[in-house]
Amino acid sequence: MQWSPPAGQTAVLAAAGVLLAGAAVLLDPLGRVLVGGAAVLLLALAARERLLRPRLAAGPAGVAVRRLGRTTELPWATLRVRVRDTRRLGLRSRLLELDTAAGPDDGRPRLEARPELARGERDGVLPEEDGVLVLLGRLDLGADPAEVARALGALRPR
Structure with a gap:
């Protein structure tokens, strides 16, 4: 038997990370840093969930x-x-x-x-x-x- 995070959860994390990365381009420099950091964090979590299946x-x-x-x-x-x-x-x-x-x-x-x-x-x-x-x-x-x-x-x- 196997257990791992749901694939939908991983997809939502990745999609939210991509959306935040796109939104970071439209912001002022400080907003780019904050929203870009959040995007990197969400994409890293999605990659971690995908690798640990x-x-x-x-x-x-x-x-x-x-x-x-x-x-x-x-x-x-x-x-x-x-x-x-x-x-x-x-x-x-x-x-x-x-x-x-x-x-x-x-x-x-x-x-x-x-x-x-x-x-x-x-x-x-x-x-x-x-x-x-x-x-x-x-x-x-x-x-x-x-x-x-x-x-x-x-x-x-x-």
Whole structure:
């Protein structure tokens, strides 16, 4: 299964960027800078959405998250999927949280419990990766994060 921003959203961002770029030509110098900057921002967002398709993909081996520059593979064995609901200033936000870090309840040793890694870090040797945390919202997924979490739970091998 795959999730990515809707194609219509990307098209609207690109069209708005082109319209703002055209309008910037008709403005005074300060207006050109402000409206031109907004046009560049919208066109950059549209290009980012287009390049990161699909943003999230799930398969038998795990979940793949596309980022600028690379795709991060998160295996099912270490993956925790949660939905994070927050409320600030009267607005509710919902995020899909994909986490591979060792936690207190999963039996894997934490970095603090492994003095040889902490000592190696002082010697200039980097310790093994502590995990990956990815947060994706509705705009990144093109769907409600709670629905995506349910679908990932159904796809996860038992």
